Amino acid sequence: MATAADKLVGTVLILIGLITFLYYSTWVLVLPFVDPSHPLQAYFLPRPYTVIVPGLLLVGGVSAIAAFFYLIKSRAARAKAAATPNAPAANKVKAT
């Protein structure tokens, strides 16, 4: 059974997803139709950031995944090299 902590974390994840989706949709899809002097405009960053912010997050996220893979692969290669003494040294393992 899902524990209380599971339920809490699950609910928080759902809320984060919902808030992100609603805020971003409003920002991108609704704001161009709202008058530039409307007070709603004060709650959102300027227009170009609709592309810049998710773009940076995407690049950062993909980089983090790639770095993680590289770390895991090189660690595994080093462990393998240590296990088989006759194999070429770990620092000669080709980068993936």
Add this chain to the structure above:
Amino acid sequence: MATKLQQFTLVFGFVSAVWTVFLLNLQPAALKPSPAVSQIIPALPFVALVAFCAYSLMAIGYRLATFNDCNEASQELQQEVKLARADLSAKGFKF
């Protein structure tokens, strides 16, 4: 019947082709978007991306919050293990 990959490639290619036409302003003059809509067009792939991310996050959260123990399946599996053990023992297998 087209495979899933073919379906995806077809739909994705068509949608991105239409999007590119509008992004580069190559559409027929009759379809010229209003100033507000032309502000939206460059950000559309990111809308799709953010929507997909939000959906994934909510799906994970929902499944995590409603995660279930499968007591019946566990009992059934243990019964089957017992049966298999008895069967194998009868045939002379030693554990």
